[in-house]
Amino acid sequence: xxxxxxxxxxxxxxxxxxxxxxxxxxxxxxxxxxxxxxxxxxxxxxxxxxxxxxxxxxxxxxxxxxxxxxxxxxxxxxxxxxxxxxxxxxxxxxxxxxxxxxxxxxxxxxxxxxxxxxxxxxxxxxxxxxxxxxxxxxxxxxxxxxxxxxxxxxxxxxxxxxxxxxxxxxxxxxxxxxxxxxxxxxxxxxxxxxxxxxxxxxxxxxxxxxxxxxxxxxxxxxxxxxxxxxxxxxxxxxxxxxxxxxxxxxxxxxxxxxxxxxxxxxxxxxxxxxxxxxxxxxxxxxxxxxxxxxxxxxxxxxxxxxxxxxxxxx
Amino acid sequence: xxxxxxxxxxxxxxxxxxxxxxxxxxxxxxxxxxxxxxxxxxxxxxxxxxxxxxxxxxxxxxxxxxxxxxxxxxxxxxxxxxxxxxxxxxxxxxxxxxxxxxxxxxxxxxxxxxxxxxxxxxxxxxxxxxxxxxxxxxxxxxxxxxxxxxxxxxxxxxxxxxxxxxxxxxxxxxxxxxxxxxxxxxxxxxxxxxxxxxxxxxxxxxxxxxxxxxxxxxxxxxxxxxxxxxxxxxxxxxxxxxxxxxxxxxxxxxxxxx
Numbered sequence: 023x024x025x026x027x028x029x030x031x032x033x034x035x036x037x038x039x040x041x042x043x044x045x046x047x048x049x050x051x052x053x054x055x056x057x058x059x060x061x062x063x064x065x066x067x068x069x070x071x072x073x074x075x076x077x078x079x080x081x082x083x084x085x086x087x088x089x090x091x092x093x094x095x096x097x098x099x100x101x102x103x104x105x106x107x108x109x110x111x112x113x114x115x116x117x118x119x120x121x122x123x124x125x126x127x128x129x130x131x132x133x134x135x136x137x138x139x140x141x142x143x144x145x146x147x148x149x150x151x152x153x154x155x156x157x158x159x160x161x162x163x164x165x166x167x168x169x170x171x172x173x174x175x176x177x178x179x180x181x182x183x184x185x186x187x188x189x190x191x192x193x194x195x196x197x198x199x200x201x202x203x204x205x206x207x208x209x210x211x212x213x214x215x216x217x218x219x220x221x222x223x224x225x226x227x228x229x230x231x232x233x234x235x236x237x238x239x240x241x242x243x244x245x246x247x248x249x250x251x252x253x254x255x256x257x258x259x260x261x262x263x264x265x266x267x268x269x270x271x272x273x274x275x276x277x278x279x280x281x282x283x284x285x286x287x288x289x290x291x292x293x294x295x296x297x298x299x300x301x302x303x304x305x306x307x308x309x310x311x312x313x314x315x316x317x318x319x320x321x322x323x324x325x326x327x328x329x330x331x332x333x334x335x336x
Numbered sequence: 337x338x339x340x341x342x343x344x345x346x347x348x349x350x351x352x353x354x355x356x357x358x359x360x361x362x363x364x365x366x367x368x369x370x371x372x373x374x375x376x377x378x379x380x381x382x383x384x385x386x387x388x389x390x391x392x393x394x395x396x397x398x399x400x401x402x403x404x405x406x407x408x409x410x411x412x413x414x415x416x417x418x419x420x421x422x423x424x425x426x427x428x429x430x431x432x433x434x435x436x437x438x439x440x441x442x443x444x445x446x447x448x449x450x451x452x453x454x455x456x457x458x459x460x461x462x463x464x465x466x467x468x469x470x471x472x473x474x475x476x477x478x479x480x481x482x483x484x485x486x487x488x489x490x491x492x493x494x495x496x497x498x499x500x501x502x503x504x505x506x507x508x509x510x511x512x513x514x515x516x517x518x519x520x521x522x523x524x525x526x527x528x529x530x531x532x533x534x535x536x537x538x539x540x541x542x543x544x545x546x547x548x549x550x551x552x553x554x555x556x557x558x559x560x561x562x563x564x565x566x567x568x569x570x571x572x573x574x575x576x577x578x579x580x581x582x583x584x585x586x587x588x589x590x591x592x593x594x
Contacts, residue, residue, distance in 0.1 A: 074435040078589060096343065096437035104435050110428030114360065119353075126349025127436045169432070 025049040026177060026208045027073065032082030034068050034232075042068040044232040045082070050177075050210055055203055057223035057240075058212045059322055065232040066212040067107065070179050074104045087176055100129055103175030107182040107212075109162045113155035117146055120154060121168045128173035140168050144198070160191040167198070178202065180211040184218060196222055216322055230326045243321065251314050252283040252294060257307040266304055270297050281308075346438040347446045354420050354450030366458060369408045373462045376404050377469045380526055391528050394557050397470035402553040403525030404466065405459050406487065410520055410545075412458050413488050414512045416451035417495020422502050430592070440586030444496065451492035452485065459484050472556070480555035486571060487548060493578035500591045519545040524553075529561045544570060 027050035034043040042065045050056050060066045071077035073084050075095060084091045089098035112120055121137055141147040144164040149157065154165060163183070170178060180199070184192040199209055199222055213219055219226055220240065227237040236243070259278035270293065273282040285293055301308065358365050380400055391399045424430040433443060466472060474480050502508040523545030529537050540546055541562070551567035554560040560567070585592065 076431055076434045096439070099435060099437040102435070104431070106428075106431050108428055110431060112427065112429055114357075119356070123349050123353050124432065126345045126352075127432065127438065129343045129345050129437050131345060 023051040023053065026052040026087055027210070028083075028085040029069075029073070030083045032069070032072065032084060033080045034065075034072060034077065035080045042232050043072075043079075046229075046232075046234050048227060048234055048237060050208060051225075052208055053203065053206060054224040055199065055209045055211070055222050057219035057226045058210065058229060059216070059219055059226060060212070060229035061326055064229045066229055067181055068232075069229070070104070070181055070210070070212065074102055074179060075099055096129070100173065101176045103170035103173065103178045105163075105166045105170045105178070105180045105183055107185060109159065109166065111154045111162055111165060114153055116151050116153055117141065117157075117165055117168070118150040120165065121172050124169040125172035130173045136174065137172060140171050143201070144168050145194075160187050163187055163191070163195075167195075171202075175207065177208045177210070180209065182212055182214065184213070184215065192218070228322060228325050236325055244315070249284055249286060249315070249320075252285070252297075253312045253314075254281040254283075254301070254308040255279060255310040255312075256281060257309050260306070264304060264306070267297070267300060343436075343438045343442050346436060347442050347449075350433075350438075350443065350446030351450045351453075354416075354447065355453065358416075358450075358454045365412075365454060366461060369412060369458055370461055370465050373404050373408060374465060374469075376400070377466065391531070392557070392559050394559070395470060398472055399528075399553075399557075400526050401463070401466045401470065401472060402556050403520075403523075403549050405462050405484070406545075406549050406552055407520050407525055408462050409455050409459050409484070409487055410491055410516050411512060413451060413455040413491030414495040414498065414516060416454050417448060417492035418499035418502065418508055418512075419495075420447045420451055420499065421496055422499035422508055425499070425592075426505075434592065440583065444493070444582050444586070448489060448492045448496055451495060452488040455488035455492060456485055459488065474556050475558040476555045480552070483552055483555055483568075483571075486575065487552070490571065490575040490578060493575070493582060497578060497581050497585065500585050503591075516545075519543055520549075524549050524561065544574070547571070 027048075029046055029048040032043055032046040033041070035041045046065075046069060058066050058069070068077060072079045073086060073091060075091060075098075079092075086098040087101040089095075089101070091098045115123070118137065118141065121141065122132070122134075125133065125137065138147065141150055144167060146161070146164055146168055149161060154162060157165065167180075167183075183199075184195055187195070196218070199211070203209055211218075211222070223240050225237065226240050226243055228235050255276075256279055260274060260281075261278060263272045263274050263281070270283050273284075274280070275282055283294070283297060377397065377400075380396075382397075384396070388396045390396060421430075424433060463472075498508065498511050522540065523543050524540070529540050529546060529550075532540060547562060547567035547570050550561050551564055551571065554564050554567075584590070
């Protein structure tokens with residue numbers, strides 16, 4: 023896969039002195055769904071805003087679908103669609119007018135058939151003649167997406183696409199994003215919802231304090247950084263972890279009824295059988311056992327609070 | 337994919353969008369100014385005009401027509417020019433303009449073009465309304481039309497700058513209400529500056545609106561209180577100053593971009 027967005031040494035320092043981005047390097051591959059995670063103020067929206075032309079970078083370059091976003095900004099922007107985080111709409115316009123307006127604004131000749139397709143795909147066709155102020159929050163969010171898709175972009179930025187929407191609409195949007203990807207659109211989304219990134223993304227980037235601290239395939243990231251936990255429910259409660267089990271660094275929980283063992287699923291592959299064998303030797307019986315893998319959310323928290331955990335970039 | 341050396345679709349999209357708002361708010365945009373102007377004719381033209389039959393050989397009712405058209409043109413050009421760009425800033429939809437493949441020249445062409453179109457239409461409608469009240473003979477019709485367009489474009493540009501500068505609706509109204517309205521009333525819209533005492537006449541000459549109204553009145557009646565070439569030159573100078581200011585705004589992103 024070739025890169026459709028290449029970001030090199032991108033920095034942004036606002037007039038207030040706030041350094042929002044610190045030499046960010048990143049390549050987004052054509053046709054992928056890339057999730058950018060980070061806490062509030064990490065620099066996610068600044069990064070997206072620079073690529074889309076809303077914020078001027080302090081230094082660095084961005085190439086979007088072969089076009090420099092500053093030197094060749096018209097060609098670059100024609101390839102990009104943006105769905106911003108906030109619901110910014112023209113309240114008194116009708117749905118079809120505002121979407122048609124967006125297509126023209128982005129330099130495309132009128133194409134009623136395409137507008138109809140976009141509106142139908144987003145379940146907006148029946149509402150096409152309604153003024154936007156009469157729509158629900160979820161429908162307004164769909165209008166924002168329709169506007170972003172009106173000029174047939176090859177790169178779509180979704181900034182917190184499901185913030186404040188109900189579960190049903192969130193699921194609909196996830197399905198829509200997958201459909202868009204199948205049609206060849208590259209999707210970059212920022213989200214606070216780890217579940218969202220876990221559900222949709224091919225790759226994940228974590229940004230913190232203006233620095234991209236990790237970029238990794240989602241499955242590889244979970245595999246690399248994911249911790250597993252083994253929980254043993256004991257037949258008889260223990261008052262303390264026996265000294266003979268010290269090497270496993272076990273934790274005793276639930277008033278001595280549970281033993282918890284946290285391990286690296288990749289590096290410590292042989293330790294669980296050894297632990298079970300030792301428990302048998304010590305005559306410690308258990309009536310149930312359960313293993314769980316750490317979620318992306320836990321990985322994210324450990325990355326943000328624990329500093330760099332992997333290489334940034336491609 | 338269209339050739340984007342000039343984003344004609346983008347310019348047309350903004351222009352149509354702005355004109356659609358004009359049509360949607362036709363009562364506010366067109367009917368209200370026409371009613372206001374008609375009231376001026378009734379109050380000034382009939383009530384005062386009956387006591388002051390002529391100014392420089394022109395019937396008073398006809399004499400105030402150019403000033404009334406200019407008053408409406410200033411207000412509407414400033415309002416339309418500023419509102420067109422301020423409203424997207426206020427609602428947040430400015431993100432779409434900033435992320436669109438449209439140059440600053442194209443954006444200004446569309447917004448100012450639409451604002452000026454509305455003002456010219458309004459000016460012509462007021463002129464037609466005036467002709468119902470008083471007999472009008474326009475000495476230089478082409479120059480009158482050209483100057484009308486120049487003023488509409490210039491003050492729409494000025495309004496655009498105000499719209500970019502303003503951070504609130506209150507700020508948006510500061511210049512039209514607190515500066516332009518007094519300057520217009522004191523700028524010879526309803527009288528000839530020759531009618532003023534000599535000291536006030538000198539003071540009035542520092543009011544730039546005097547030159548604009550006087551130049552426009554000259555195109556109607558072929559008579560002027562000040563040098564027409566000077567008035568025209570000042571108007572063109574103000575137009576160029578607005579153009580330079582707008583180009584700097586877009587170059588620096590002042591009040592538009594971070």
